Amino acid sequence: MSAGPSVDPERFRHAMGRWATGVSIVTAHHEGVDAGLTVNALLSVSLRPPTVLVSLQRDVDTLPVLRRAGGFGVSFLAADQPELSRRFAQSVPSEAKFRDGGWHRGSTGVPLIDGAVAALECRLVSMTPTFDHELVVGEVVGIEERPDAEPLLFFRGRYADVERDGRIRLGGGPG
Numbered sequence: 001m002s003a004g005p006s007v008d009p010e011r012f013r014h015a016m017g018r019w020a021t022g023v024s025i026v027t028a029h030h031e032g033v034d035a036g037l038t039v040n041a042l043l044s045v046s047l048r049p050p051t052v053l054v055s056l057q058r059d060v061d062t063l064p065v066l067r068r069a070g071g072f073g074v075s076f077l078a079a080d081q082p083e084l085s086r087r088f089a090q091s092v093p094s095e096a097k098f099r100d101g102g103w104h105r106g107s108t109g110v111p112l113i114d115g116a117v118a119a120l121e122c123r124l125v126s127m128t129p130t131f132d133h134e135l136v137v138g139e140v141v142g143i144e145e146r147p148d149a150e151p152l153l154f155f156r157g158r159y160a161d162v163e164r165d166g167r168i169r170l171g172g173g174p175g
């Protein structure tokens with residue numbers, strides 16, 4: 001193992017690719033504008049109150065909408081939704097991401113993805129700039145769940161799902 005003050009960012013990215021995650025779409029809605037992006041940097045922070053954290057690049061288009069909205073949604077994608085993950089990871093105008101439907105509004109008005117394994121609606125608690133990212137913390141104010149759905153996974157830069165025998169099957173990449 002090598003250690004030192006200057007780890008190459010690409011090497012770091014490669015290593016973090018070995019941290020298996022789910023895949024979510026983080027969304028926001030403000031004054032008629034919907035925005036959203038694919039996110040796997042997500043964690044549960046506290047139970048009382050229920051709180052989550054997402055880490056967003058500081059230059060993504062969704063961030064200013066989320067900030068103005070004072071809230072956001074998080075939809076956990078199902079195994080059959082890699083195309084939605086690809087769509088929301090594109091750097092395109094936000095209308096293009098929402099144009100083809102496949103989403104509905106939660107009780108706070110934020111877009112949530114149809115058929116997601118679960119979806120959260122959050123009130124923005126804090127935003128903390130950390131190097132090239134913004135750590136966004138939200139208190140969960142609404143929950144939807146689809147109990148029978150299997151999750152989409154992301155591992156080694158590829159989408160994956162869990163087979164019936166419990167094995168992880170790697171599929172295509174995000175590109």
Ligand SMILES: Cc1cc2nc3c(=O)[nH]c(=O)nc-3n(C[C@H](O)[C@H](O)[C@H](O)COP(=O)(O)O)c2cc1C
Nearest residue numbers: 037038039040041056057060061062089090091174
């Ligand atoms: C599997 C996957 C996970 C991603 N996770 C994150 C993430 O955690 N945070 C982030 O800022 N971007 C993440 N991205 C990249 C954004 O989805 C991408 O930059 C998107 O184009 C930003 O959209 P926007 O500028 O319209 O908001 C991820 C992309 C993929 C494919």
